[in-house]
Amino acid sequence: MGGGGARPLLAAVLVAAAMVAPARGRFVVEKSSVRVLAPEHIRGHHDAAIGNFGVPDYGGTLTGVVLYPDKKATGCAEFPDRFRSKSGRPVVLLLDRGECYFALKSWNAQQAGAAAVLIADTVDEQLLTMDTPEASPDTRYLDKLNIPSALVNRAFGESLKRMADKADAEGEVVVKLDWRESMPHPDERVEYELWTNSNDECGPRCDEQAAFVKSFRGHAQILERGGYARFTPHYITWYCPEAFRLTRQCQSQCINHGRYCAPDPEEDFGEGYEGKQVVVENLRQLCVHRVANESGRPWAWWDFAMDYKLRCSMKEKKYSKACAEEVVASLGLPLDKVLACMGDPDADADNAVLSKEQEDQIGRGSRGDVTILPTLVINDVQYRGKLERTAVLKAICAGFKEGTEPQVCLSHDMETNECLHRNGGCWRDEATNATACRDTYRGRVCECPVVNGVRYDGDGYTHCKAVGPGRCALNHGGCWAETKGERTFSACSDTALSGCRCPPGFQGDGHKCEDMDECREKLACTCPDCRCKNTWGSYECGCRGNQVYIRGEDVCVANSMSRFGWLVAVLAVSCAAGLGVAGFVFYKYRLRSYMDSEIMAIMSQYMPLDSQNNEHQPLRQHAPDA
Incomplete structure (x- = not known):
């Protein structure tokens, strides 16, 4: 059934149950x-x-x-x-x-x-x-x-x-x-805590929390890196009375058999997300802070909280365990330790982390009960006022012993480069060193970059791809490319402004391409007598027997010349060769005769002959004297 009539009753039961144990609890007016x-x-x-x-x-x-x-x-x-x-x-x-x-x-x-x-x-x-x-x-x-x-x-x-x-x-x-004494300032370190919620479907309160985490993250990390402040996140939960634990309302909104509960985000048990999903995510974020603190990086919680709001929004239907674990991995935190900290949400047993949260929710010392979200507590005093970056920073700075304030309290131009550690959990291309991490005064942001005039597009966290003209010059636009010998093939085309497509001769999604065996797929050399040989990115065709392959027509043509034809061809070639030799001999003889006659004509002009009277008489051979 829907949650229309049942939810108000259960909410009253949960709130009443949460307030029964702490008889000492109260609301403190600052x-x-x-x-x-x-x-x-x-x-x-x-x-x-x-x-x-x-x-x-x-x-x-x-x-x-x-x-x-x-x-x-x-x-x-x-x-x-x-x-x-x-x-x-x-x-x-x-x-x-x-x-x-x-x-x-x-x-x-x-x-x-x-x-x-x-x-x-x-x-x-x-x-x-x-x-x-x-x-x-x-x-x-x-x-x-x-x-x-x-x-x-x-x-x-x-x-x-x-x-x-x-x-x-x-x-x-x-x-x-x-307001000078409104905030205690006992020593040189401020301890503050934020009671918040992983759910982003609770209206203006949730919007205020998300905006504050985004804007204050840079200040918080500076304070914690310098050892000036100690921050602890907290999450409100209720418990379901034992008599109601088998009801649909408790099973939908609670984990660990009714011990830890959160309201249904849509206020309807029949649709959308359930309250127990919110409790599990709250638990995960508590464990992220614990594990980050153990690893010497307690400020990483701010990165996780902001990234989860952006990447795993409930409004965008991305609020899930898988998305959260992707964020954990992107920040370099050990997922196995986070899961070990969370324990089993289905176990009929107390959860140490969430039990501690219910204890801390009760007022102690100068601090009253935490009854509204978000609530900021500084030096054990509840902050009053708008949850806004500069206002909160001033309140925290008022919590330092006079004269011990860090530089961030005195200047607004102090920055820290979060991109130096694991690239800020943003996307990075190892081949080109292009990165989506950009450091700002309020902390790093993950935005796909523009490199050498080439724009990248994506979510900035898990992927960015080059788009537009010139993209292939940068690591082939993030597409597949491979070189063998002197040949290089790429799935990036300068004629396409985006996307990857395997080149002809290859098949795949453009990010991974494999050589296409045209022979096995019968895409080439398809004639009956064709013989196909696959090569990298192409193929070669031949013909069986005494046939000739015509590539343009993809056919083998039979050679029709007979033995007689071959004999005639041999004789013809022989005759041609003989005629060539005879011609050469005749040419040499004629040339010799011509040269002799020319020489004799020249000599006759310069040397006396036996018969001068008869120019036309043939030349005689002289006999010896008698």
Whole structure:
């Protein structure tokens, strides 16, 4: 069945069960001091309960003039004009409790120029903590609310109102808001803890946690690397009473047979994720911190928490054990130790890690019970105010003994290069040394890079691939390539802007290609008399018997010349050879005769002959004298 009617009852049971054991548990109101400086006759110190929104000035003070509006004194509507004091001092606006959310009153005051807000209680009671609204038509102003707020008791509020009304006659009401003692600062190291949740489907609270982890990670890691601070994450769980442990609600929301539970994310037992999945992931993140701490890298929890939000989001349906283990591996943490720490969620036995969490949830010393998420505790005092990077850093820095603050508390330009350790858990191409890790002031980010004008695309954690023109010049665009001898084949093509495709003669997905045996697949040399030989990336064809292979037609053609034809061919060749020899001999004879006649003609012009009278008489041979 759905969780519509059953869940409220179970939630009440779980909350009640969680609060039965700690009779000593209580909610502690964190206070600041309000000191009246003028008029003289009402000087004195008074307590004010710090609001859980805005930005309290931990470690600092604010001196201002109290103004009380003539109209709209509850502050539930926008003020038409900005408030200004006659002396030019900052305005501390005094408002009445009631009619709307505390945070909305402060927002309207901030919009009207107030530097701080004091809200006067309307009944005589102990001070309480003003919290942010759980449900409101519009709470976007909470992110922009930056002034401190505090609740004062009815008697003190009435006194301030009377004096503010007489300001023209007796002078301005000047008060000093003091947060210097609101945060203990006993020694040179601050210990702080964040009560959070791995679930990202709990509305604005979850969004606030995710944004804080992302923005504060750089500061947290600097503080911990330098030994200035010690951070511990915590996760709230409840237990299911034994009488309800066999119900579908407990089995869906609890592990270890009802001992540790978390609410169903969708508030519907029939769909989506279950509460027990949240408990298991909370347990995993606790063990990640323990294992990281044992390995000397406690700050790695911040990397895991942020990466898990990005890579394994519940909203994107990636919230899973497999995804979490991929993140563990990417950060170089031993998965076997994390699993050993987690134990068996199905066992009918206590889990040491989660049992310790339930004990720590109960208030102790100066710290009250943890009842809302997220909750930040610094030096055993619950932080009040907006969970925002600079505000939290200032509160932590206020927890150091005076004069021992680290440099990060004094300067905002300090950085640490997280990419130097295991490439920050981001993608990296060993062949080209291209990396997706980019260091920033708030910590490293994993974004696919641009290298030599070539853009990479991917998630930045597990994969990036080169896309666009020129990608093949960088390690073949991440595609398959292989060289044998003097021949190189690649699955990257400059004509395609992305993707990998095996070249002709190969088969595969482009990241792994194997030579295609065209002969075995009958892709070449398909004629009946063809003979096929496979080669790397190609093939060779021949013919059986006395045949000739024609590659363009992929056929073997029979040679039709007979023996007689061969004899005729031999005779023809012989005759041709004989004629050639005879021609050569005739040529030599004719050339010799021609040369002799030419020589004789030349000699006749220079030498006397026996018969000069008859030029045409043939030459005679002379006989010897008688």
